[in-house]
């Protein structure tokens with residue numbers, strides 16, 4: 001499969017190499033020579049280094065913790081940020097802009113401005129979009145969490161939200177995180193903090209998938225969670241649930257691991273094995289929110305050894321996904337430390353992304369790029 005994708009992409013690469021050489025005729029050591037199809041210029045970008053059909057994504061910074069920082073909205077205001085976003089990635093995930101509190105601030109009012117702008121940006125840049133998220137215990141508006149609704153009303157509210165939001169972007173979203181973080185770390189359904197499951201029972205999860213599928217039959221519908229990189233109680237719970245839902249004919253298409261990793265802990269070495277068992281059920285798999293945080297030294301600047309370890313985690317997460325046939329979407333949770341959620345949520349930790357606050361590339365960036373290239377040439 002991947003080699004077939006490569007064949008198509010290689011043709012594009014050769015075609016591109018001619019104008020690249022012409023433009024720099026006297027500039028470099030290769031002046032006057034035909035550039036190799038895999039020249040640095042062509043493969044400078046993560047998205048171009050990737051095998052054909054393999055999407056490299058990032059979260060699009062905005063909303064959530066950004067609202068409390070002393071900078072304007074990153075996506076709409078930071079030109080350098082937007083340039084890199086458009087050039088490097090072939091997939092984007094709104095970090096907060098498609099969550100309930102953002103899209104549906106009042107019961108009878110939706111606000112699509114930010115989400116629309118991201119989808120339009122993606123289309124202009126030939127990017128796909130991962131929609132995030134529809135059924136979650138967090139970042140719900142107060143009117144919903146504190147409202148005094150009957151079961152019938154709540155069910156109607158969820159259905160209407162799904163039909164409205166998914167319907168609006170139908171045909172323009174590649175993958176939806178339909179249900180996010182519905183199990184706790186012991187693999188127990190969140191029957192208390194998830195309003196939908198608490199009030200309407202576990203069956204609401206299947207209904208949500210059905211409603212999303214009705215509203216956008218082309219989108220691939222995912223379960224998404226953190227702490228499910230390994231084979232463990234939580235991922236086992238998803239494994240059992242997805243088997244059950246598939247047997248009932250519920251339109252579940254994918255299982256994704258967020259992969260918020262930390263160098264405090266070892267790399268989840270069974271990630272590939274875990275993805276493979278979901279793949280064997282006929283599901284797509286994806287890595288959706290990768291970052292690798294670390295304890296910062298007093299200087300605030302990671303040591304070479306820390307950078308190397310981080311690069312290794314990024315590389316291994318990508319390699320695990322690349323090794324699994326149905327894992328074709330690999331997303332990092334932001335690409336620059338300038339906007340990372342990590343220092344805001346974990347005191348003393350940071351440097352979790354692949355670029356510094358000044359957009360300088362770290363070893364982790366190069367690790368991703370060379371791993372993509374190698375897979376493409378495989």
Ligand code: 9MR
Nearest residue numbers: 063064065066095096138139258289341
């Ligand atoms: O990155 C998001 C941050 O801006 C928000 O403040 C935070 C609030 O919960 O959510 C962050 O994104 C989360 C994602 O939606 C789901 N998986 C965990 C992510 C990191 O907390």
